[in-house]
Amino acid sequence: MYTAGTAFLEALKEAGVSYIFANLGSDHPAIVESVAEGKASARGFPAMLTCPNEMVALSAAHGYAQVTGQAQAVIVHVECGTQALGGAVHNALRGRVPVLIFAGATPYTQEGELKGSRNEWIQWIQDIADQRGIVRNYVKFDYEFRTGRNIKQVTHRAMQLARSEPKGPVYLVGAREVMEEDVTPVAIDMAEWPAIAPLPLRANDAGELAQALNGAKRPLVVTSAVGRNPAAVGELVKLCHRLGIAVLEQSPVSMNYPAEDSLYMGNRWSEPYQEPVLAEADVVLVLDSDAPWVPSVSKPSAGAKIFHIDVDPLKLDIPLWYFKAQRVFQADCATALTQVNAALDGMTVDAGKVKERQAHYGKMHDALAAQWLKREQPNGAMITPEYFTACLRKHIDDKTIILSETITNYPTIANHLRPSRPGSYFLSGGSSLGWHGGAAIGAKLAHPDKTVIALSGDGSYMFSVPSSVHWMARKYETPFLQVIYNNGGWRSPKMSTLAVHPDGYASRANAIGVEFDPAPDHAAIAAAAGGAFARKLERPEEVEAAIAEALRVVREEKRCAVLDVRVPHL
Numbered sequence: 001m002y003t004a005g006t007a008f009l010e011a012l013k014e015a016g017v018s019y020i021f022a023n024l025g026s027d028h029p030a031i032v033e034s035v036a037e038g039k040a041s042a043r044g045f046p047a048m049l050t051c052p053n054e055m056v057a058l059s060a061a062h063g064y065a066q067v068t069g070q071a072q073a074v075i076v077h078v079e080c081g082t083q084a085l086g087g088a089v090h091n092a093l094r095g096r097v098p099v100l101i102f103a104g105a106t107p108y109t110q111e112g113e114l115k116g117s118r119n120e121w122i123q124w125i126q127d128i129a130d131q132r133g134i135v136r137n138y139v140k141f142d143y144e145f146r147t148g149r150n151i152k153q154v155t156h157r158a159m160q161l162a163r164s165e166p167k168g169p170v171y172l173v174g175a176r177e178v179m180e181e182d183v184t185p186v187a188i189d190m191a192e193w194p195a196i197a198p199l200p201l202r203a204n205d206a207g208e209l210a211q212a213l214n215g216a217k218r219p220l221v222v223t224s225a226v227g228r229n230p231a232a233v234g235e236l237v238k239l240c241h242r243l244g245i246a247v248l249e250q251s252p253v254s255m256n257y258p259a260e261d262s263l264y265m266g267n268r269w270s271e272p273y274q275e276p277v278l279a280e281a282d283v284v285l286v287l288d289s290d291a292p293w294v295p296s297v298s299k300p301s302a303g304a305k306i307f308h309i310d311v312d313p314l315k316l317d318i319p320l321w322y323f324k325a326q327r328v329f330q331a332d333c334a335t336a337l338t339q340v341n342a343a344l345d346g347m348t349v350d351a352g353k354v355k356e357r358q359a360h361y362g363k364m365h366d367a368l369a370a371q372w373l374k375r376e377q378p379n380g381a382m383i384t385p386e387y388f389t390a391c392l393r394k395h396i397d398d399k400t401i402i403l404s405e406t407i408t409n410y411p412t413i414a415n416h417l418r419p420s421r422p423g424s425y426f427l428s429g430g431s432s433l434g435w436h437g438g439a440a441i442g443a444k445l446a447h448p449d450k451t452v453i454a455l456s457g458d459g460s461y462m463f464s465v466p467s468s469v470h471w472m473a474r475k476y477e478t479p480f481l482q483v484i485y486n487n488g489g490w491r492s493p494k495m496s497t498l499a500v501h502p503d504g505y506a507s508r509a510n511a512i513g514v515e516f517d518p519a520p521d522h523a524a525i526a527a528a529a530g531g532a533f534a535r536k537l538e539r540p541e542e543v544e545a546a547i548a549e550a551l552r553v554v555r556e557e558k559r560c561a562v563l564d565v566r567v568p569h570l
Contacts, residue, residue: 001037004148004174004181005030009038009045011155012100014188017046017073019064019445021057023084024050025077026120027104030179046073049476051438053468054081058088058169059428059438060472061099066426066439067401068446071098071162078104079131082171087432089138092169093317094290095253095429096228098162100155105131105144105175116176135171137317145174148181156193163195165311165332198332199311205329206339209285209307213340214347216283216305219245219357220265224289225429226333227254230422235337236287237261242344244357245285246364248277250292252414255425259418262362267414274298277364283307287333290315292323309336372415378540385409385485385567389416391543392453392483395551400424400451401443405436405460409485413455434463437482441469444478451555452480458487461522470530470560479554482532482562484522488569523562532560 009031012020024032038045051057054076061072076082082103092099106127109117118124132142141161145151151174158170201209213219221240226232233256240247240263247257249267257264265277275298278284284300286292286308293299300306306325313328315321329336376390389412396402396417402425404413410427419425426443428435440454456464461484473479523534533553535546543565550561 002183002185003030003034003179004145004151004183005034005179006037006043007148007151007183007186008102008155008174008179009034010043011152011188012046012073013044014152014190015156015159015193016070017100018070019061020046020048020073020075021051021060022048022075023052023054023057023077023081024075025081025104026122027078027106027176028075029116029176031075048075049472051468052471053465054084055086055088055434056438056441056465056468056472058085058092058099058101059435059464060442060445062088062092062095062097062428062435063403063426063439063442064446065097065099065442066095067423067443071100071159072442073100073102076101076103078106078126079128079134080126082131082134085135086434087430088435088438089135089169090432091428091430091435093138093430096165096167096225097169097429098159098167099169100158100162101135101139101169101171103131103171103173104179105173107176109177114177114180116180132171132173138169139171140168142171143173145172145178148178148183151183152186152188156188156190160193160195165196165199198335199330200335201309201329201331201339203339203343205327206336206343208327210340210343210347212283212305212307213239213243213245213285214344214349218281218360219243219283219285220277220281221245221247221285221287222250222278222289222292223247223252223256223287224250224292225253225256226287227252227256227422228288229332229334232287232334232337233257233422235334235341239337239341239344242341242349242354244354244361246277246281246357246361248275249414250289251410253427253429255419255422258420259414260420262358262365264365265361266368267411268293268298269411270294270297272297277361285309286323286325287337290318295323309333376416381539382568383537383540383543383565385412386416387540388483388485388543388565388567389413392547393417395547396453397451399449400453401447402426403436403439403443403452403454405433405454405456405464406485407433407457407460409457433460434465436460437464437466437469440480440482441472441476441478444473444480445476448478451551452478453483454480455483455485457485458522462520466522466525467529470526470532472530473532473560474530477558479558479560481550481554482526482560484562484564485567486519486522486564487567488517488519521564523564526560526562530560532562533557534562534564536564536566538566
């Protein structure tokens, strides 16, 4: 037996896929049969994990790829399962995460003409005109298998595109008749299917950037995601220390620069004030950022020289996008920073100017650090997000991975957890809530020896489908610590409304439709679905012992722990 379904699974194995996160349906008999045959014949296909929810499946593949750089696969059921992927496809696109999504398609014969022909009533109501169109705005590539004879080649082309910068999801469709075809095995040489090589700067461009940064009075780097490639962080630190360049993070989605470093100027999100360090900069280098500032409230001075390096500097899939820059470079930031550092080797650097910049930015950093420390102190009988995060920071070691989906507490986590190791801290990269639970499973599968901690708000926790997440975590032995910063509702839409209507009716209303009253028992959901350790925290004196016990459960008992932390109500 060697069918198109077998060839597809074999292609995934060849492409380095370890896990298929699957939500199977009536369109997958060929896949199910090929998996069973593969076990019997020891073909060594990727492990297939049962995912009761499609968004959890894609989020798990997302998390695995984030911490390893290796694309994984997701299988869903026709157009229904494709739609159920929901915002996870948006997150994969905006997070530049390589993942292959395969969906079946309703059979295209109905009288038994071919093996796999329609034999269930649902196959008529699942037939739509353009199934691929559901996700076309969110994937790099979509295609339908038309024959099993080239299924491997098409799969490897899809994976090649997914792994090439800017990385992202790809979507393949195959009807039952195609997947059931008997085919002849095809030998694939994976050396012939590489992702595109990292794009460098031209030598003259690297020299120009080095010269501009070297000659600046107040040079500044702005980045959101340069740390997606951990190798870029070391080159950035080296460059900043050589020249005394400050670093400001705008909506960071990874660990981009050590927060304890004296040249670190903090992180911005959508705060309604002008950022001082951005206003005073005379040379700004933007590295891997989809939105380096919010021009209506904070931007560089009119006279600042702006340079932009990105693997996707024009953001072709974002219709309204323009940020002015003197020079724009399409390049891999790790490669480009190495080149700029090399260009500096042949230049004279004024040590006095560097020392002055370092002293200037050092004072600003110290002032920030003092503010952070002040906010970490207990505040009466309430657990503040800042206090809890500072307590959690004491338990973070070199074998900890942090996933944050805390939304209005994003700045709190960055400021008070202060991640310092490349590849240890991640956000989804997108804006659709519910990523963190599945991502924690994926991260733990990738690194079973590490402690995975998922931080969320109570709103994003419910979006994550915790019943599915914690069932999977128990079944596949991927324990993690879940912390819920529970403020009793969706704070983000409330803040957005007040920003536009500060003195409107909503500002005076007691309830505006974003409150979770009565409060759900969040931790109990995880306990019921996955046997998780569950604890609700309401007072500061409970925090230290609860964190220690929760981590003991995760590390020693190998089961999930959920801390429902009651922070000030929205």
